[in-house]
Structure formats: structure tokens, C-alpha cells
Amino acid sequence: MSVLKSSPGKEDNRLSAEAIRRPGGRLGHTVIVLPEVGSTNDELKRRAEAGAPEGVVILAESQTRGRGRLQRRWESPRGKDLLASVLLRPGLPAEQAFRITLLAGVAVAETLARDYGLQPRIKWPNDVLVRGRKLCGILAELRAEKGKINYIILGLGINLNLEAEDLPEELRPLAGSVRQELHRPVDRAVFARDLLAGLESRYQALLAGRFSELLSAWHRWAALEGQEVTVGLGRETISGRALGLDQDGALRVWDSMAGIERRIVAGDVQYLREQGG
Incomplete structure (x- = not known):
């Protein structure tokens, strides 16, 4: 499923960079929240090219040119979901870039299960589902030089407070949200901060050479x-x-x-x- 209908709507809770920032953390030490952007990935890519350090995070209340895998459009009602990009500079060989997508799927699944009591499943290559409905899409874009990763922009679109009426009827069986599962709104800043902590933990383990750990976790969540x-x-x-x-x-x-x-x-x-x- 690739396209969500964008509809105007009440913002459940405005994102706060201060509430998300993780001083001293590898990821999230710098957090930028924009009211509207074409694509958080494109915005962060410009900053990466200008030399921004690893760990910078950009979030947006709304995207006008959000995209997923294979250039499929990703839209979300303003102020309801988590539209974020994280800058990584892992220094890994370019052929290992897909490990970052695996890592992100595991971190999202772990956050949904640990903090919200859900039972997510990862669908290869880059989706996270709950009860067969898509809650999250992941898009990792990289620049490599001489076979080595210069940077990766890790884009995450997570349906947090999306409601059924935000979707056309034909998409309602295909896309869900944390709010629909819990029957209550979700604090997006709290979710973002907790997810960044989980991403950092898995990322540190990957860089320490513990890929087999990550692969085992991925298989558990993917079933x-x-x-x-x-x-x-x-x-x-x-x-x-x-x-x-x-x-x-x-x-x-x-x-x-x-x-x-x-x-x-x-x-x-x-x-x-x-x-x-």
C-alpha cells in the first residue's frame, strides 16, 4: 500500500523539538521540526551534503512530496503521524546499506510492542504491519563513494494518530495506526524520542559487529x-x-x-x- 489520502484535520499534538531532543545521544542530539516540507528525506539530504553531523533528525507536521519505495507517494494528514528522517554516517561498505532498513524495522517493531503492547510484524523489505494493516514505511537513501557509505538518510513514515475517516474506504483495510489499535491518541513526541533510543541501541550494536543479533531479531518479528x-x-x-x-x-x-x-x-x-x- 503506497498512498494515503491527505485530508485537513485537527492536530492532535504539535511536535516539540525540545521534547524529542536527546542531549548526549548519538541520534537525536539535534532535532528540527518543520511545519511543512516537500520531503523530510530531501531536506535532510541537503544538510548532509553541507556537512551536517550524524544524528541530526528532521520531522515535519506535513509533507507535500513524501515518498516511499519505488518513488511511490506517501501522504499523511497534517499533524497526526510521525514523518521523520535521521542522518546516519555508518562508514559501512555500500553493499551493507540494506542492514539499516532491517535495523529500522526491528526498532519500530520493538517500540510498538514494548511501549504500546501491540503485536507488529515486519513485511520484507520495508513495512511494519499490525493485524495485517500497514503502520510504517521505511525509506533509506544513501550516498556512497568508492564503495563506502558517505551517509544514509533513514526516512520513517509511521501512522500514529491516523483515523479511519482520514482514508478513502478502499484503503481502510490496508492501512492502520497506533491510535486505531489502542482507541486513544498517541503522544507523537514521546513515541519519537523512544524510537530514537531504540534505533540508537540497534545501530550501536550493528556498528559493533553484531549483525547476526539484528538478523535474528528481524526474523523473529517477520515470522x-x-x-x-x-x-x-x-x-x-x-x-x-x-x-x-x-x-x-x-x-x-x-x-x-x-x-x-x-x-x-x-x-x-x-x-x-x-x-x-
């Missing part, structure tokens, strides 16, 4: 192994059984028609049997 799936690959669609991820974050699928294991770097995955959670 993917053994699932019957179809994968759209542009003009081709394959069906088979998900085997998990490899060390580069690619999806391993047993292609039931061809009788071989396929390695999927990019594609749209659909579960043939809807997961719980």
Missing part, C-alpha cells in the same frame, strides 16, 4: 520463514516458500515452479496466508 508467498518482480511473478534472509538482506524464496532457490533483492511480497499479529 517469515515457511510462509507461502508470491513475489512480484516487474514483469515476472514467482510463487513459493520464504526461506528467510541472507547476510545481505536479500529474500530467499524456494520457487515452487522452477524447483530452485531464488535470491530476491527487490520485489513486492504478498503472503498467500495472511499472518496474525
